[in-house]
Amino acid sequence: MSRHTPLVQQLIDALRILPGVGPKSAQRMAFSLLERNREGGLQLGAALSAAMNKVGHCQQCRTFCETALCHICTDPSRALDGIICVVGSAADQMAIEQTGQFKGRYFVLQGYLSPLDGIGPQDLGLDKLAGLLSAEGVNELILATNPTVEGDATAFYIAELCHKHQVKVSRIAQGIPVGGELEFVDGTTLSHAFSGRKAF
Amino acid sequence: MSRHTPLVQQLIDALRILPGVGPKSAQRMAFSLLERNREGGLQLGAALSAAMNKVGHCQQCRTFCETALCHICTDPSRALDGIICVVGSAADQMAIEQTGQFKGRYFVLQGYLSPLDGIGPQDLGLDKLAGLLSAEGVNELILATNPTVEGDATAFYIAELCHKHQVKVSRIAQGIPVGGELEFVDGTTLSHAFSGRKAF
Structure with a gap:
């Protein structure tokens, strides 16, 4: 019978909602915080509550933002x-x-x-x-x-x-990515790269 | 000038205390919660606060536990x-x-x-x-x-x-791990495996 105490299990389950976090990494994260960084864990808890409750969307461009308009929409130079x-x-x-x-x-x-x-x-x-x-x-x-x-x-x-x-x-242009190798680029991308060719 | 709003930045910074989470994954986690799972984000925040504040150590075996003794130490059969x-x-x-x-x-x-x-x-x-x-x-x-x-x-x-x-x-015995290939086992482990050999 291998089981965690309720609060630890609850923390591990909650951590699994994060993208890319499976049962093993969730346990590792929970133990790491409990062992070495409770202060950081509390700060993360507070940061999560604040962000989930207070971050909304820019009324003009819909990006994440906790004010009515984001810093780009309020910048006249943009x-x-x-x-x-x-x-x-x-x-x-x-x-x-x-x-x-x-x-x-x-x-x-x-x-x-x-x-x-x-x-x-x-x-x-x-x-x-x-x-x-x-x-x-x-x-x-x-x-x-x-x-x-x-x-x-x-x-x-x-x-x-x-x-x-x-x-x-x-x-925006579709074509071969910089630093990629032509051999491994898929056919559709290569077709786009050919049809979108530019004078050199 | 690429920057996040203060609360989003604070959340990304706080997520980076988790083991194995770099700046890119922290941003991915923050956006994933903000976009799709605010409820889960709030639950994670609450679970973190509860665990960090209330999980202590078993008075007998020192494992993580929110009661005086853990479930193994209180089990007479163990x-x-x-x-x-x-x-x-x-x-x-x-x-x-x-x-x-x-x-x-x-x-x-x-x-x-x-x-x-x-x-x-x-x-x-x-x-x-x-x-x-x-x-x-x-x-x-x-x-x-x-x-x-x-x-x-x-x-x-x-x-x-x-x-x-x-x-x-x-x-506990030191030796070659089950399912491993002998070719790739390091020398010290192999030495331990030889000196710890058993009648077959």
Whole structure:
């Protein structure tokens, strides 16, 4: 009979909701905190409660944010070009921000169209996006959705929206990733790389 | 300028105290909870606070436990043989319990002797262990410490304690692990396996 005491078991079960954490790592995490870092465990507990209760969405771009508007939407310099980049998640937005290349604003879908899961245009805030497109000062919308079935479907839907509002729409390039080996790139990506070739 | 809002950043920083969680996975965990499982995040927060505040140590065997004595120490059937198994951590105890083979009691050191880190016999509760050894009904002590320098040093120290109290002391066998390939077993383990060979 191998079992944990109720509170330890409860902690291990709760840790398993974290992505990539199975029963073994959950036990390792619980014991590590109990043995060596109770102070840190308490801080993590408080940080979780605070974030879950208080982090909402930016009213304009839908990214995670605990104020009405996020720091990008309130920065006038990010609106100069009138470019909005549409991404699927806050993590995707963060990845693009880290390149330091994009100086416009974002629109974070927080998911993709998926009729089977009951996720429709309303759930992705596409009515709000349509509102942005009809406003002054939006010159271009860049689609940076995932290159998956759902991501593509969502991109097509949003492109239609742009055509209706007569806003220029583009999509980030698909091709071979830098540092990859051609031999191991899949066929679809290679096709995209060929059809999207550029003068050299 | 890529940055998170204060509460999100605080959550990501707090998640990094978990073993094996780097900046990327911490961000993934935070976004996953914020996007899809706020309820679970709140439960994890509550479970952490409860466990960190209320889980203590069994007064007899030092394993994690929120009552005075753990369920093994209060089970009279586990005292029948008078055997105590000494392990380094609650995780090691759990691994042994899961084999279902050992029916005695445990003593959980919660660490190993390490003079450089200032961890002495008192910190491992070895005075408490000496008390157990001088009590009636303890016939054998099995050392199941890690096969590392610290584990070995601690094992020798405890073996001395047993000699002093005239309690039989043994150590779990060292040899080749089941399912391993001989070719890849290190030399020290192979030597142990040879010197510990048994009639077949």
